[in-house]
Amino acid sequence: MRVAVEADGGSRGNPGPAGYGAVVLDATTGDVLLERYASLGTTTNNVAEYSGLIAGLRAAAELGATRVDVRMDSKLVVEQMSGRWQIKNPGLRPLAAEAATLVAGFTAVTFDWIPREKNKLADALANRAMDEAAGKPVSDISLPASSATPAAPRSWAPPSLDKATRLILVRHGETALTKQGRYSGRGDVPLSDEGEAQAMAAAGRVAGISRDVAAVVSSPLQRCTRTAEHISAQLGNVPVTVMPELIECDFGDWEGLSFAEVRERWPAEMDRWLDSTSVAPPGGESFQAVAKRVRGALATLQSAYPSSAIVVVSHVSPIKLILRDALAAGDAFLHRLFLDAAGVSTMDMWPDGGIAVRSVNETAHLR
Numbered sequence: 001m002r003v004a005v006e007a008d009g010g011s012r013g014n015p016g017p018a019g020y021g022a023v024v025l026d027a028t029t030g031d032v033l034l035e036r037y038a039s040l041g042t043t044t045n046n047v048a049e050y051s052g053l054i055a056g057l058r059a060a061a062e063l064g065a066t067r068v069d070v071r072m073d074s075k076l077v078v079e080q081m082s083g084r085w086q087i088k089n090p091g092l093r094p095l096a097a098e099a100a101t102l103v104a105g106f107t108a109v110t111f112d113w114i115p116r117e118k119n120k121l122a123d124a125l126a127n128r129a130m131d132e133a134a135g136k137p138v139s140d141i142s143l144p145a146s147s148a149t150p151a152a153p154r155s156w157a158p159p160s161l162d163k164a165t166r167l168i169l170v171r172h173g174e175t176a177l178t179k180q181g182r183y184s185g186r187g188d189v190p191l192s193d194e195g196e197a198q199a200m201a202a203a204g205r206v207a208g209i210s211r212d213v214a215a216v217v218s219s220p221l222q223r224c225t226r227t228a229e230h231i232s233a234q235l236g237n238v239p240v241t242v243m244p245e246l247i248e249c250d251f252g253d254w255e256g257l258s259f260a261e262v263r264e265r266w267p268a269e270m271d272r273w274l275d276s277t278s279v280a281p282p283g284g285e286s287f288q289a290v291a292k293r294v295r296g297a298l299a300t301l302q303s304a305y306p307s308s309a310i311v312v313v314s315h316v317s318p319i320k321l322i323l324r325d326a327l328a329a330g331d332a333f334l335h336r337l338f339l340d341a342a343g344v345s346t347m348d349m350w351p352d353g354g355i356a357v358r359s360v361n362e363t364a365h366l367r
Contacts, residue, residue, distance in 0.1 A: 009048025021125020
C-alpha cells in the first residue's frame with residue numbers, strides 16, 4: 001500500500017503557541033484517508049513541523065502502508081530527514097530520531113519539498129490546532145472534492161451493526177508470573193489453576209456477548225491458546241486459529257523479572273522505555289513494533305470477517321495498544337489502563353474507519 005503524507009507545523013511567536021497537522025492520502029487517487037492535528041503548547045516552528053511529520057508517519061503505519069511519499073513545505077525537515085543537512089539544533093535530534101525510527105518501519109519513504117500553497121490541508125489543520133488551543137471559533141476544514149470520507153467519522157447517531165466487525169478482546173487467564181507481577185513476554189508459561197477457572201468464566205461471558213462467533217483467534221503462547229480452547233468449547237467448538245502477530249511484547253532481558261528488579265538493574269533504560277513507545281527493553285521489542293504487527297492483524301481480521309463477531313485472545317500489551325488506537329488516545333493511556341487476567345473488552349469496527357468501544361476490562365464474571 002502506497003500513501004502520501006503531507007505535514008506541517010507552526011508557532012505563533014517562534015517560540016510561541018504551536019500546533020501541527022498531517023494528512024495521509026491515497027497515492028493514486030489523492031483521497032484523504034486519515035488526518036491528525038494537535039496543539040503543542042509553547043514551542044518553535046521546527047519542533048511543530050517535526051511533530052507533524054511524526055504524526056503523519058504514525059497515521060500511515062496505522063493504515064498498514066508500506067511505501068510513503070512525504071511532502072512538506074519545511075525545507076529544513078525535508079533536507080535533514082533526507083540526510084543532506086546536519087541536525088545542529090540539539091532540541092530537534094530526538095524528534096528526528098523518532099521520525100527515523102518510524103521511517104525504518106516502512107519498505108520505502110521519500111521526502112519532497114513542496115511550496116506552502118500546495119500544503120494547504122496540513123497547514124489548515126495546524127492552524128486549527130492552534131486556534132482550538134486559544135479558544136478561537138473554528139470551522140470544518142474543506143477536503144478536496146475527490147477525497148474519501150475521513151477514516152474516523154464522528155457522530156452521536158446510534159451506529160448500525162449490519163456492516164460492523166465485532167472484536168471481543170480477551171486477556172488470557174492468570175499464570176504464576178501474572179500473580180507475582182513479573183514481566184511475562186515470550187516465555188511460554190501455562191495457566192495456573194486459578195487461570196483455568198478464570199478462562200472458563202471468561203468463556204461464559206463471551207458467550208453472553210455473542211454466541212454467533214465466526215472465529216476465535218489466539219496468540220501462539222499456551223496461556224492464550226488454552227484460554228481460547230475454553231472459549232471455543234463454550235461456543236460450540238468454534239475452531240481456534242493461531243495468529244503469531246497477537247503474541248505478547250518481547251521484554252528481552254527483563255523477562256521474568258519484577259518492575260522493582262528491573263528498576264534496580266536498568267534504571268536509565270527503564271526511564272527511556274517509560275518515556276517513549278519507540279524504545280525497546282534490552283534485547284526486546286518496542287511498543288511501536290508491537291502496535292504495527294497488531295494493526296496488521298486487525299486489518300486482516302476485518303477483511304476476512306466483515307459483519308461478524310470475532311474473539312481475539314491475547315496479552316496485556318497488544319490489547320492495550322488496540323484500545324489506545326480505538327479510543328484515539330495518547331501513549332500515556334498505556335500506563336493508565338489496567339487489564340485484569342481474563343478481562344473482556346468489546347469494540348466494533350466499520351469499513352469506513354468508524355470505531356465504537358463498548359466495554360473495557362469487564363471482570364464481573366470473575367467474582
